[in-house]
Amino acid sequence: MKHEPDNSNLHDKSAPCACSAAPAPDNSTRREFMLKIGFALNAVAGAAVGIPLLGYAFSSFFKNHELDWVSLGPVDKFPEGKTRLGQFKNPVHRSWDGVTAEVPCWVRRISGDQFQVFAINCAHLGCPVRWFEESKLFMCPCHGGAYYENGDHAAGPPPRGLFTYEFKVQDGQLMILAGALPTLAQPNA
Amino acid sequence: MKHLACLFLCLLLISGCDWMPGRPTLAQKWRSPEDVVAFKDLYAQNCLACHGDGQSKAGSITLKNPVYLAAIPRDVLRSTIANGVAGHNMPAFSVAAGGSLQDSQIETLVDGILAWADPKKLPATPIPPYAAALGDVVSGKAAYTASCASCHGPDGKGGKAGSIVDKYYLSLVSDQYLRSVIIAGRPELGCPDFSSRRPGSPMTPQAIADVLAWISFQRVNEFDQPLSQPPAQR
Amino acid sequence: MKSPVQKLSDLGKDLFLWFDDRLHVKKIWDSTAGHHVPQSAGSWFYVFGSATLLCFMMQLVTGIMLALVYVPSADEAYATLEYLTYHQQLGWFLRAVHYWGSNFMVGIMLLHMTQVYLFGAYKYPREITWISGLVLLVLTLGLAFTGQVMRFDEDAYWGLGIGAAIMGRVPFIGQQLVDFMLGGQIIASETLSRFFALHVFVLPGSVIAIVSLHLRMVLTKGINEYPVPGMVVRRQTYDKEYAAIIKKEGVPFFPKAIDKDIIAAAFVIGGIVTCACVFGPKGPSGPPDPLQINASPRPDFWFLWIFSIAALMPEQIETVALLAGPAVIGLILVALPFFNGTGEKSWRRRPVAVIIVLLTWIGLGMLTYLGATSPWSPVMNAWSAQSTPDAQILHRSPLQLQGAVVLQYKQCRNCHAIDGLGGERGPDLSDVGMRLTRPQLTRQVVQGGGNMPAYGQNLSPAEVEALVDYMASLVPAGVPPARDYTLPQKTKN
Numbered sequence: 001m002k003h004e005p006d007n008s009n010l011h012d013k014s015a016p017c018a019c020s021a022a023p024a025p026d027n028s029t030r031r032e033f034m035l036k037i038g039f040a041l042n043a044v045a046g047a048a049v050g051i052p053l054l055g056y057a058f059s060s061f062f063k064n065h066e067l068d069w070v071s072l073g074p075v076d077k078f079p080e081g082k083t084r085l086g087q088f089k090n091p092v093h094r095s096w097d098g099v100t101a102e103v104p105c106w107v108r109r110i111s112g113d114q115f116q117v118f119a120i121n122c123a124h125l126g127c128p129v130r131w132f133e134e135s136k137l138f139m140c141p142c143h144g145g146a147y148y149e150n151g152d153h154a155a156g157p158p159p160r161g162l163f164t165y166e167f168k169v170q171d172g173q174l175m176i177l178a179g180a181l182p183t184l185a186q187p188n189a
Numbered sequence: 190m191k192h193l194a195c196l197f198l199c200l201l202l203i204s205g206c207d208w209m210p211g212r213p214t215l216a217q218k219w220r221s222p223e224d225v226v227a228f229k230d231l232y233a234q235n236c237l238a239c240h241g242d243g244q245s246k247a248g249s250i251t252l253k254n255p256v257y258l259a260a261i262p263r264d265v266l267r268s269t270i271a272n273g274v275a276g277h278n279m280p281a282f283s284v285a286a287g288g289s290l291q292d293s294q295i296e297t298l299v300d301g302i303l304a305w306a307d308p309k310k311l312p313a314t315p316i317p318p319y320a321a322a323l324g325d326v327v328s329g330k331a332a333y334t335a336s337c338a339s340c341h342g343p344d345g346k347g348g349k350a351g352s353i354v355d356k357y358y359l360s361l362v363s364d365q366y367l368r369s370v371i372i373a374g375r376p377e378l379g380c381p382d383f384s385s386r387r388p389g390s391p392m393t394p395q396a397i398a399d400v401l402a403w404i405s406f407q408r409v410n411e412f413d414q415p416l417s418q419p420p421a422q423r
Numbered sequence: 424m425k426s427p428v429q430k431l432s433d434l435g436k437d438l439f440l441w442f443d444d445r446l447h448v449k450k451i452w453d454s455t456a457g458h459h460v461p462q463s464a465g466s467w468f469y470v471f472g473s474a475t476l477l478c479f480m481m482q483l484v485t486g487i488m489l490a491l492v493y494v495p496s497a498d499e500a501y502a503t504l505e506y507l508t509y510h511q512q513l514g515w516f517l518r519a520v521h522y523w524g525s526n527f528m529v530g531i532m533l534l535h536m537t538q539v540y541l542f543g544a545y546k547y548p549r550e551i552t553w554i555s556g557l558v559l560l561v562l563t564l565g566l567a568f569t570g571q572v573m574r575f576d577e578d579a580y581w582g583l584g585i586g587a588a589i590m591g592r593v594p595f596i597g598q599q600l601v602d603f604m605l606g607g608q609i610i611a612s613e614t615l616s617r618f619f620a621l622h623v624f625v626l627p628g629s630v631i632a633i634v635s636l637h638l639r640m641v642l643t644k645g646i647n648e649y650p651v652p653g654m655v656v657r658r659q660t661y662d663k664e665y666a667a668i669i670k671k672e673g674v675p676f677f678p679k680a681i682d683k684d685i686i687a688a689a690f691v692i693g694g695i696v697t698c699a700c701v702f703g704p705k706g707p708s709g710p711p712d713p714l715q716i717n718a719s720p721r722p723d724f725w726f727l728w729i730f731s732i733a734a735l736m737p738e739q740i741e742t743v744a745l746l747a748g749p750a751v752i753g754l755i756l757v758a759l760p761f762f763n764g765t766g767e768k769s770w771r772r773r774p775v776a777v778i779i780v781l782l783t784w785i786g787l788g789m790l791t792y793l794g795a796t797s798p799w800s801p802v803m804n805a806w807s808a809q810s811t812p813d814a815q816i817l818h819r820s821p822l823q824l825q826g827a828v829v830l831q832y833k834q835c836r837n838c839h840a841i842d843g844l845g846g847e848r849g850p851d852l853s854d855v856g857m858r859l860t861r862p863q864l865t866r867q868v869v870q871g872g873g874n875m876p877a878y879g880q881n882l883s884p885a886e887v888e889a890l891v892d893y894m895a896s897l898v899p900a901g902v903p904p905a906r907d908y909t910l911p912q913k914t915k916n
Contacts, residue, residue: 065598092607096497097612104713128718130803137881139837146801148876179608183588211516238836239831247816248826280832356885378816
């Protein structure tokens, strides 16, 4: 069988269409009107489905962050002058989150009720930074970012120091304001 | 016959792929750091760099030293690993002290290190106690001259083995560390243990305490950072 | 009297005609599989497109198989992965085929793209073919990334963190984009659910739709003829010339030009299965547990080059490069058939095209190699695990030996190797005494600089002294130590 590639369109060769009977001329305006009504009705129906659908899918654009105070445990857990790993269950979590709801953070107790609570996420691209007590540095395993004991940028690609959580001491408990993954767009918590 | 072979091959493919080299075995399954329980791995991950393992040498005292292993009490070894030596360059490894090892892992390390002890390689002389009070500074000088001066120089400031009274050196090491080295030596680097510095005349426990007192006496407390263990007897 | 065989064959013919009358099977077949292609297109260089499609179909089948067991829940996914890998009969094999199938698919797709570019197949009148191909590339990379998330282990968890961190760099709507990507405020259940929806519904469906368009273009505008140097594409004449080629040497794709595709198909499947059998599936590595802070996340093979770029890009332009870079490259690629839609097709007459292809592949290759070795990453346990060669320990004073201890204790080894052992972020220190004088060593240790943290606050004077004394002793035998040439030199004699 021979054919031009340009003409290989199936519809060109399909059987003659059965719908070629001309509509009665007096019907044409009515049909046009019906068609317009049809389009209008569908536009409304489409909006009725589509707008909630978009609202559902893009709900993050219309929602403010929910943050809450969570406890990292008694203050005594953190010796003065040291930096230790803290952990908390994310205040916004689902029962099917599994281990992902548990979030670590680095707690530096400067003295007394003076703390610094750092996010585990590197300010560069979010990898988990590790604390080295001996050299008093945080090091990132991904691209080699390093931070000093007070969270300041020490070396490598991070554009800023470590992200920090707001904290308070309440009834002997160290509390932080947490609930969201810290990024450059929203560094606090 | 051919069909049978084909059928066999298919069955093999359906069920028998399981012996392929790419099949992950349970042994390759991810293990958390707490699940590392073999002494060899624990030692290689945490201790090797500073203490060596007999084959490889390192800056700090080797633990594969029969005299050292005979001297150190088990609980001292354990607590040193767990809590480190504050103010000196031995980190604390236990989770409770901010390190990364569980108590059971530290126990494994203690067992493994002590298992290196080799009574056959010990000198005939009884091993001096691991810890003791400082001795007398003046007799220490004499004991030093007798046992150590041939390598470290007449006043401790040099000779072929380098100074042991350097103020910086003394501020970095504890008296106990100095005592351990005086007892166990650094045979891997050429420094003999207490029994063989002078052939036929091992250092007595008193001489060891005296030499330590003489060395420790020369500590200079001139640094902006306070020494965490001020020498007890000056 | 007809024989039973003949009767049967007649019955078959009748049945076929009955169906053909209703479904127009023959017409569809002739206009698709039977469409005429230039004989020259039956070349080994033209097998990559069909091979990519084959990979995709394998991914569909193996993906459905995996979905029979996998549970897309942050709580359960890891357990089902372990079950698939270690307990389900041949689960490991399915995972391996799916993993290697994706690697092959991206790789062959890139080969296909390279071939199309070098053979000028994107030129007039095949612009839409090219652009739909670009969309397919993006979708396939999307499938690869979301697939990496399906393997919900620590690499997936922190990979999502990296994705979120990049989103967070978008100006104005960064936070909303992060939340949109994660489906919430943290990486958790809804994150996995939406990546699952993308991976198994949205992206494969889009691929099927765009592949249809891609193939439709092959039918309407034909397969590119094997380019001949000197045959120049002109908008006015090309269609006629192509029609002439088809008329003169056109052959039906099936069965006259498909032979090499079929052979290539067998090799691709064989390659995937061989890799699956020999190398097995990837991971899962540690559980997606944020508390496992010892994670050292690495992306899958085809994203290693991006990992490298993120490490090597100067900080000042990184955000711009991460966000605008892909957009600019995408725009150039989309615009390519419009600003470069005519002229020579053969790569023999397009040296610039050849250079671009070579530079791209070499660049990607180098970045991938760097990403795999990641010399910029500190070796997190080098300080306590990495031994020192005898040459750097023997014949040193007690102070220098303490310096060697300080060098370990203060984690210098995490970034600095000695004799090749240790981190590679900073220079190897095994002969540093030959390069830096004591004052230079002291200054570098205390003040840092050149991407090294300042250690001044964390080292006592004695530690600095010991460390510098030790490093100054790291001089190869027979080489003089470093000297400061700005000072007057003592002359012998």
